Amino acid sequence: xxxxxxxHRNRLLRRADWRYLLGNPWPEKxxxxxxxxxAQAVQAVSSQSLLADKVIPGECDLVVANNPNSHxxxxxxxxxxxGGSFYSEWYSxxxxxxxxxxxRLEEAGFSNVxxxxxxxxxxxxxxxxxxxxxAPQVVRYFLxxxxxxxxxxxxxxxxxxxxxxxxxxNTRLLxxxxxTARKLDSASDSPFPIDSxxxxxxxxxxxxxxxxxxxxxxxxxxxGKRSINKVVLYQFAAGEEKPHRIVKLPRTPETVTAIxxxxxxxxxxxxxxxxxxxxxxxxxxxxEWNGMAALGETTVFGRPLYMVLDPGNTLGMALKxxxxxxxxxxxxxxRPRADWWDRLVEPALHDFExxxxxxxxSNVLPQCREILNDLGDLPPAFxxxxxxxxxxxxxxxxxxxxxxxxxxxxxxxxxxxLVYFLTYLAFFMDGTMKNGNFIESYRRASDxxxxxxxxxxxxxxxxxxxxxxxxxxxxxxxxxxxxxHTHSEVRHLSADSGGSPQPVALRNSLFYSLVLEELxxxxxxxxxxxx
Numbered sequence: 001x002x003x004x005x006x007x008h009r010n011r012l013l014r015r016a017d018w019r020y021l022l023g024n025p026w027p028e029k030x031x032x033x034x035x036x037x038x039a040q041a042v043q044a045v046s047s048q049s050l051l052a053d054k055v056i057p058g059e060c061d062l063v064v065a066n067n068p069n070s071h072x073x074x075x076x077x078x079x080x081x082x083g084g085s086f087y088s089e090w091y092s093x094x095x096x097x098x099x100x101x102x103x104r105l106e107e108a109g110f111s112n113v114x115x116x117x118x119x120x121x122x123x124x125x126x127x128x129x130x131x132x133x134x135a136p137q138v139v140r141y142f143l144x145x146x147x148x149x150x151x152x153x154x155x156x157x158x159x160x161x162x163x164x165x166x167x168x169x170n171t172r173l174l175x176x177x178x179x180t181a182r183k184l185d186s187a188s189d190s191p192f193p194i195d196s197x198x199x200x201x202x203x204x205x206x207x208x209x210x211x212x213x214x215x216x217x218x219x220x221x222x223x224g225k226r227s228i229n230k231v232v233l234y235q236f237a238a239g240e241e242k243p244h245r246i247v248k249l250p251r252t253p254e255t256v257t258a259i260x261x262x263x264x265x266x267x268x269x270x271x272x273x274x275x276x277x278x279x280x281x282x283x284x285x286x287x288e289w290n291g292m293a294a295l296g297e298t299t300v301f302g303r304p305l306y307m308v309l310d311p312g313n314t315l316g317m318a319l320k321x322x323x324x325x326x327x328x329x330x331x332x333x334x335r336p337r338a339d340w341w342d343r344l345v346e347p348a349l350h351d352f353e354x355x356x357x358x359x360x361x362s363n364v365l366p367q368c369r370e371i372l373n374d375l376g377d378l379p380p381a382f383x384x385x386x387x388x389x390x391x392x393x394x395x396x397x398x399x400x401x402x403x404x405x406x407x408x409x410x411x412x413x414x415x416x417x418l419v420y421f422l423t424y425l426a427f428f429m430d431g432t433m434k435n436g437n438f439i440e441s442y443r444r445a446s447d448x449x450x451x452x453x454x455x456x457x458x459x460x461x462x463x464x465x466x467x468x469x470x471x472x473x474x475x476x477x478x479x480x481x482x483x484x485h486t487h488s489e490v491r492h493l494s495a496d497s498g499g500s501p502q503p504v505a506l507r508n509s510l511f512y513s514l515v516l517e518e519l520x521x522x523x524x525x526x527x528x529x530x531x
Contacts, residue, residue: 005498007484010227013251015041015127017222019062020231020249021116021180022085026292027062029086031055034066038089038123054517055079059484067091073108080183085235086110089122091176098133101179101274110181116220118178128223133177135217138234142219173283219243226495234299245284248295256293258284258406263295265408269382276327276382279401300401302393306428309389314429320400321392321421322459326466328384329414334377344413345372352515359506367519368479375476379467383412385484387421407488415474417464419481423514426452429442438510439517446521475522482514 015037019025030046032039038152042064043049051059052075063076065088076086086105098115102461115134118127132138166495219234231251234243250256263286270277284296305317349372353365384391385407394403426445429452445452466472489511493501506512 001342006226006495009044010225011037011126012041012044013227014222015122016045017127017220017231017251018087018116018118018122018130018178018180019045020222020233021114021218021220022062022087023083023182024061024085025249026290027060027085028058028198030064031060032064033068033076038064038066052079057338058082062087064088067095070104070108070339073104073110077109077183082183084183086183088180088181089176090179091123093175095177097174098177101177105179105181109183111184112180112182114180116180117174118176122178123176125242126222128221130178130218130220130222132188132217132219133174135236137235137239138217138219141236141242141324142340143369145330174256200296202353205527226492227251228258228495229260230255242301242458243299245296245330246281246299248297251294253291256288256291259293259295260288262406262408265405266297266408268410269405272382274327276324279324280405283402299509300393300395302395302401304390305387305394305400308394309425309428314425315458316423318425319457319462320420321387322462323466324400325387325417325421326463328382328417329467329469330380330382332380334379336377337375340378340380340411340413345375345480346410348480348487351487351490352483355486356506356512359503364516364519367522368483368515371476371479371519371522374441375480376470376474378473379414379416379469381416383409384417385409385412385420387417388424389421390410413477413480414469415463416481416484418459419478420485422456422459426456429455439513442514442517443521475518475525479515479518479522482511482518486511486515 019027026045026047028047030042030048031050031052032042033052039049042062046062057078058081060079061081061084062394063079063084063086065076065086067090068076068088076088080086088101088105090101095102101115102113107370109223114132116130120127120129129142131142185278195319215238217236217238217240219236221234222230223229229251231249233247234248235245235247236243248259248262250259263283266281266283270282271282281297281300284298285294286296287294288439305321309317349365349368352368353360384402384405386404387402391404393403395401423442423447426441427438430437430441430444432438432441441452444450447453448457460471460474463469464474486509489509490501490506493505493509497505
């Protein structure tokens with residue numbers, strides 16, 4: 001795919017997210033019987049995109065159509081090789097709902113027809129989820145797992161929407177309906193698996209296939225803001241009320257590393273066999289092929305921490321997270337800085353200078369080095385590096401579970417995750433995630449006289465007691481936390497702009513601002529010490 005801005009590339013790839021519901025998400029040859037952005041998306045994810053009127057019968061791995069009539073369905077079936085996939089979108093209620101669409105496709109010769117309802121509508125906005133309409137238990141799970149409304153008006157609106165959705169489904173008026181199907185030609189000698197689930201098992205599963213391998217009902221989640229965000233499949237065995245596993249898939253080749261890294265991190269964490277590993281997913285499989293990858297994990301159930309917080313439980317929840325983070329500090333002797341400085345600190349300083357050099361005052365880097373040079377020997381720690389309230393779940397029994405380990409550092413430093421967690425906890429407590437007053441919130445949390453400051457002070461003290469960390473190391477480690485995280489922030493800014501970020505974007509970036517705030521707090525603390 002030619003170089004394009006992240007926004008356009010992201011829209012193209014997300015318009016073709018339905019491909020992860022097919023046997024092969026990366027078709028070799030494809031054709032589209034529709035025009036517009038859907039056709040562009042098909043071209044973007046195919047090695048070769050053919051003109052529909054130039055296709056040789058049996059040539060295509062994938063055929064796509066929008067509101068196809070009977071003639072188009074026949075042409076689509078003819079264009080596909082045996083075992084190929086057909087994807088279609090039906091926007092007219094006159095199609096007769098799932099039963100009517102299934103009948104049309106089967107009369108044209110297609111098999112393995114599965115109907116989905118995406119939302120938002122793909123023609124207008126990238127879909128966030130795809131519900132299998134022939135699996136009512138999956139739909140029930142999805143509806144029951146939605147965030148609880150925060151007020152009566154929102155609750156009423158949510159209930160009305162669910163009633164309307166069920167009405168349109170039952171009356172066959174629901175639209176759009178997006179459909180996957182296969183061409184299974186018994187007369188052809190095809191090397192390809194004859195069942196779409198067999199392909200999924202081979203690529204995304206444990207390799208089991210055959211007559212006894214039937215159905216995996218799939219709920220697909222395609223959220224996130226960028227093309228680097230993963231696609232997640234929630235897979236249910238036939239009739240299962242809850243998913244027995246999830247499968248993480250990359251949209252782009254450059255994000256494969258993150259998925260394989262998460263697999264290796266989780267395997268290493270579970271090898272420790274301690275309390276830290278009991279609250280994270282287990283790896284079921286990691287399949288790599290043709291430069292891509294699929295990671296299967298056990299499903300972890302719970303509600304995001306930020307959704308269960310209230311003034312009465314915040315401190316208790318924060319201490320639970322603190323205890324768990326303390327368990328990630330590996331029980332080994334402190335290591336001299338020579339063992340970790342060049343691997344963890346120097347690269348962070350170098351990346352920070354390279355990314356922000358154009359907007360830095362001349363004294364910033366020397367100040368950073370001066371503060372970090374105060375660090376002495378430190379205990380090694382297993383870092384999560386994205387320990388935020390949206391990656392922390394609270395189970396029905398009140399226990400914690402932790403998701404998304406793709407950024408983790410197996411041989412890292414202590415307290416960095418604690419700093420990150422407490423900072424975002426304060427942001428949620430203050431309503432900063434909505435009003436954007438991040439620096440004010442961060443400043444308040446450094447004051448033990450405030451509500452967020454009291455929580456932060458209590459958690460820091462608990463962490464120090466459990467890990468034996470020198471309290472004087474906390475401030476340099478706070479600074480190091482934000483120096484490290486500026487790297488990912490700059491990557492996102494670069495992707496969004498399609499090149500080097502503008503100076504104003506660098507100056508306004510959150511983690512850069514937190515670096516400067518830490519320097520200011522350090523200077524203020526030293527002045528107080530002088531007086």
